[in-house]
Amino acid sequence: MQKLIKELIQKNNSKIILVILDGLGGLPIEGKTELEVADKPNIDSLAKKSACGLHIPVAMGVTPGSGPGHLSLFGYDPIEWQIGRGVLEALGLGIELKKTDVAIRANYATMENGIVKDRRAGRIPTEESRKITEMLQKKINRIDNVDVILAPGMEHRFAIVLRFPKPLPSGSASIRDTDPQKEGKPPLSVLPENSSARKVAKVVEKLIKLISENIKGQEKANFILLRGFSQVPDIPCFEEVYGLSALCIATYPMYRGLAKLIGMDAPPISGETNEEIEFLKRNYERYDFFFLHIKKVDSYGEDGNFMGKASKISEFDKVLPDILNLNPAVLIITGDHSTPSLLKSHSWHPVPVLLKSPYVLGNTCNAFTEKECLKGELGIFPTVNLMTLALANSSRLKKFGA
């Protein structure tokens, strides 16, 4: 589909803003969903004039992680383009990945007589874990001709990036996890799953040995277990596919990392929604497409904090007029997946969406809620089609066939 779209692209000066309220969709508690209790007069009024609907990030019943959720929003089939766990972990810890990298999720573990006694090293405090990782990085930064980058994470977690001098053939990161997944077993050996992974596996073996030697004296974190060996996917560049120069506005490193993977500009910014909006305004003339990511809606959902999630939606409502004042050709407000407070986790439920443009029917929904969006002109559709709609509504697609 992206191939077809690429052939139909025509450029113009229109602007597209995609606002992602992370984890937007919800489920009722005491009869109402978070969207139904949120105070959001501006969003509701916009929904009435917009094309509304619900979208399905991966497939009916499938709960997406943040990676697939966002790739789908950007028009990449999330089943075709799977981002490895190691890559997502490294991106989330703020490492900028290159095409020559292999990324790995790592755990500190407690080993006793060759047996894994605690896979999480007693969930050692983040500060303690960070000190160990920083000590290791000082001692180990290169194996043969491979740069080694270590990034501290939460508690026992950290990420490892092996930066090779040249891009590796695909399949080079097909290495079995060394984590035995159960206590009382020895760690698994570093097993390349095909011949092109042998080169990476040898470096990994040396790395495990080096790290073990340096931490064997620690009380708890005296060994490491590795999972999710992965390469950066050879994914088409967003601007090449859509002809849109794109800016990612996100305070969390993982979303910036994802955006960078597809070639968006994603400078680090910090602060709350207000700071993000200021950043959008300052950069508005410089790009065609803006991905504005608002994280906290999801965070409260994951905590099961129903009113907290609703209040974050209300908070966004207050800045919506600032975005509307920019008068983009297309403004989309949606989420990357649902995170019902009831479930305290991501879920499979379709995500409400509104699309503002001059070329919509409008007047099908009375508010921006899950139930009202069901009445909308967009119906229930695959998330991966949303970018095509954005392009069409900004007059950036030629007719297909004569």
Added chain:
Amino acid sequence: MQKLIKELIQKNNSKIILVILDGLGGLPIEGKTELEVADKPNIDSLAKKSACGLHIPVAMGVTPGSGPGHLSLFGYDPIEWQIGRGVLEALGLGIELKKTDVAIRANYATMENGIVKDRRAGRIPTEESRKITEMLQKKINRIDNVDVILAPGMEHRFAIVLRFPKPLPSGSASIRDTDPQKEGKPPLSVLPENSSARKVAKVVEKLIKLISENIKGQEKANFILLRGFSQVPDIPCFEEVYGLSALCIATYPMYRGLAKLIGMDAPPISGETNEEIEFLKRNYERYDFFFLHIKKVDSYGEDGNFMGKASKISEFDKVLPDILNLNPAVLIITGDHSTPSLLKSHSWHPVPVLLKSPYVLGNTCNAFTEKECLKGELGIFPTVNLMTLALANSSRLKKFGA
């Protein structure tokens, strides 16, 4: 999908009428769409009793040309079956194409010292252009063993068909456009894009030379530029796939040409909707399936004539009782794409559809409009599935599996 359907076909004596109001769907101007302002008591009353919905011709956000729009209605995947520009142009100018043909879109152009000065020869008047084309046809009707057919078009445009003695291998028309797309450049050479196109390219070179010699004295139209070299696709025959003998009733040559490509009978007829209905009645006993094409709805939409488009819908409403009197097993009223007067062009918006049959829920819509169809029992679905629904509702499909 067509392969599966073919296996399930069972024949009977039922009749299916597919009415295409070309460019049917619209967008609101001052709050209402063309369908919402049209006076159409008969269609609205039928919609109440029918299965309604909206269909998407190619993909969400993709604006279909007439070719893909109609192929999709006939159950052919419009991405799999792409009809070349040259073929569509030739069909539109009334040439009947054979499997041995290569069709080309041609422009008269003004050349000066080997440079294209005007790609459209000053948009010379249609009558002048026609005279030149007719003069050329008299002088050139054969190159080697290839028949040359020229068809005059509007202004600087015409079509060329090269009729080879035997069918050509596929890929034989893969020849680069000679139109440089910009003034101030020389025309591009005739470049075959693969080895099987060499044979055709040689004939094309000779043809350009012959035509140039004959028109070099013209003031404006002294050269030709060629685009859209294409072969007739080897597309399955409608009757073979569906077991339906089919009649196309259309006043515009392109739609008859498209219908003929898939083996429908499509005799030339002229006149307005009334003449088309009379033609339908006269031929009603002779066929199973009737594709009744009403062009003017689209034409007014393309002109941005909102009330004109609405009046053409109202006009159709008046003849609907005549169609209903024939009592077909299935009557479908829809369009091949939307043409909102607001956009003055084809658009990507889903197309309203009603399907009358004894086997529907009904009573979900109060009128035949975009918004009412959103409430319909067919939902929003790919156009390519419509034929299967028509077959099912006329009891022409067996059960799949035991």
